[in-house]
Amino acid sequence: MLAARVLAQVFTRGRSLKAELAWALPKLDDSRDRALLEALCFAVLRRRSTYDAALASWMQKPLAERDADLRALLMVGFAQLDVLALPAHAALSATVDAARALGRERQAGLVNAILRRAQREGFPMQPARDAFPAWLADAIERDWPAQAEAIFAASLQPAPLWLRVNRQHGDRGQVMAALEQAGIAAETSTAGADAVRLATSVAVSQLPGFAEGALSVQDLSAQQAADALAPPAGARVLDACAAPGGKSAHLLERDPSLRLLALDIDARRLARVKDTFARTGVGADAQVRTADASDPGAWWDGVPFDAILLDAPCSATGIIRRQPDVMFHRRADDVEALVGVQARLLEACWSMLRPGGVLLYATCSILRAENVDQVQAFLKWHADATADALDDGFGIDCAGIGRQRLPGEDDADGFFYARLLKNA
Numbered sequence: 057m058l059a060a061r062v063l064a065q066v067f068t069r070g071r072s073l074k075a076e077l078a079w080a081l082p083k084l085d086d087s088r089d090r091a092l093l094e095a096l097c098f099a100v101l102r103r104r105s106t107y108d109a110a111l112a113s114w115m116q117k118p119l120a121e122r123d124a125d126l127r128a129l130l131m132v133g134f135a136q137l138d139v140l141a142l143p144a145h146a147a148l149s150a151t152v153d154a155a156r157a158l159g160r161e162r163q164a165g166l167v168n169a170i171l172r173r174a175q176r177e178g179f180p181m182q183p184a185r186d187a188f189p190a191w192l193a194d195a196i197e198r199d200w201p202a203q204a205e206a207i208f209a210a211s212l213q214p215a216p217l218w219l220r221v222n223r224q225h226g227d228r229g230q231v232m233a234a235l236e237q238a239g240i241a242a243e244t245s246t247a248g249a250d251a252v253r254l255a256t257s258v259a260v261s262q263l264p265g266f267a268e269g270a271l272s273v274q275d276l277s278a279q280q281a282a283d284a285l286a287p288p289a290g291a292r293v294l295d296a297c298a299a300p301g302g303k304s305a306h307l308l309e310r311d312p313s314l315r316l317l318a319l320d321i322d323a324r325r326l327a328r329v330k331d332t333f334a335r336t337g338v339g340a341d342a343q344v345r346t347a348d349a350s351d352p353g354a355w356w357d358g359v360p361f362d363a364i365l366l367d368a369p370c371s372a373t374g375i376i377r378r379q380p381d382v383m384f385h386r387r388a389d390d391v392e393a394l395v396g397v398q399a400r401l402l403e404a405c406w407s408m409l410r411p412g413g414v415l416l417y418a419t420c421s422i423l424r425a426e427n428v429d430q431v432q433a434f435l436k437w438h439a440d441a442t443a444d445a446l447d448d449g450f451g452i453d454c455a456g457i458g459r460q461r462l463p464g465e466d467d468a469d470g471f472f473y474a475r476l477l478k479n480a
Contacts, residue, residue, distance in 0.1 A: 101380035184208035210464025225270035277471035287363035301329030308338035360410035374470020
């Protein structure tokens with residue numbers, strides 16, 4: 057029932073899955089129930105187009121908008137049979153009981169009949185492309201013709217749990233030993249000096265040292281932002297869109313002498329930066345401030361920064377495997393608006409960077425308009441800007457001005473990096 061309520065909010069109100077799960081998960085005491093709730097929601101979103109087609113075929117009358125909770129519940133039942141492969145009798149019984157709990161007593165028979173048909177006939181395996189809205193699938197094929205099918209497939213797979221080792225608490229070898237002692241299988245990555253990948257996801261409460269700040273959850277691609285920026289020791293650093301604080305904390309874990317300002321326009325999300333700093337034990341001398349990075353005149357003290365991290369707002373098309381609702385919430389005209397925001401942020405951040413300084417422009421998008429096209433346009437109009445080459449460890453070379461990691465490469469998220477130097 058809880059999964060149906062979460063998904064109904066995602067389907068009809070445009071709510072993010074992450075936000076709805078943040079509300080729903082604490083209502084469940086058992087970690088196994090929380091894991092099942094997440095698994096059901098992710099399964100439905102990845103197979104939504106298939107389930108929509110089944111409902112259209114199997115129902116005499118289409119469900120009305122007011123029946124969003126019933127539609128979501130039927131899809132939850134489908135996912136139990138189709139993806140999670142739960143025993144059919146248990147899936148049917150639980151879904152019919154949930155229908156009654158939702159006040160859908162009159163539709164309990166319909167739910168039972170539809171699920172029995174699903175049990176008999178099953179669901180076709182759809183091409184991965186069909187799970188994506190047409191505009192997005194077309195954009196991916198246009199931007200990445202040779203890699204498109206792999207992108208579609210990887211984006212529909214569950215993402216692994218990546219951890220970041222806090223160097224202020226010990227080295228990666230010590231963390232690996234502690235995980236082994238706790239019976240948690242893990243492996244390191246050559247692409248990230250602080251990265252550890254778990255073979256099977258576990259609750260953070262089970263991770264040795266997590267509560268004390270020795271470990272944080274962060275995808276490999278996000279961790280590589282610290283490698284790409286590589287600020288000099290003691291540098292004055294701006295994290296222009298800092299929330300929820302993982303990249304700022306990573307920079308400080310590597311070099312506590314950095315004079316870092318974590319900035320974000322969203323005060324509620326910025327509170328998470330403070331929480332991250334407190335848990336990891338870094339940032340005692342860092343500044344945390346609510347402000348719009350694109351409007352320096354409203355907050356900047358005029359002292360240039362040595363290094364700036366601009367992890368810009370984007371379409372999030374590189375992290376669909378973690379946020380499958382992105383496929384349904386994002387629209388083509390959103391990308392155009394985001395490109396404008398990114399350009400304003402780039403312009404403003406560049407004005408605050410000292411000559412000889414470095415700016416890392418990064419997104420979790422895989423669309424050229426937000427990445428290589430954005431940076432090419434910036435370089436065209438800024439004679440004092442030079443793209444500093446990054447090596448193959450950051451992904452595919454993009455016209456010599458940046459690197460693109462595609463979803464699933466090194467089992468990491470899709471991410472773009474461009475390291476820009478300001479000529480002295």
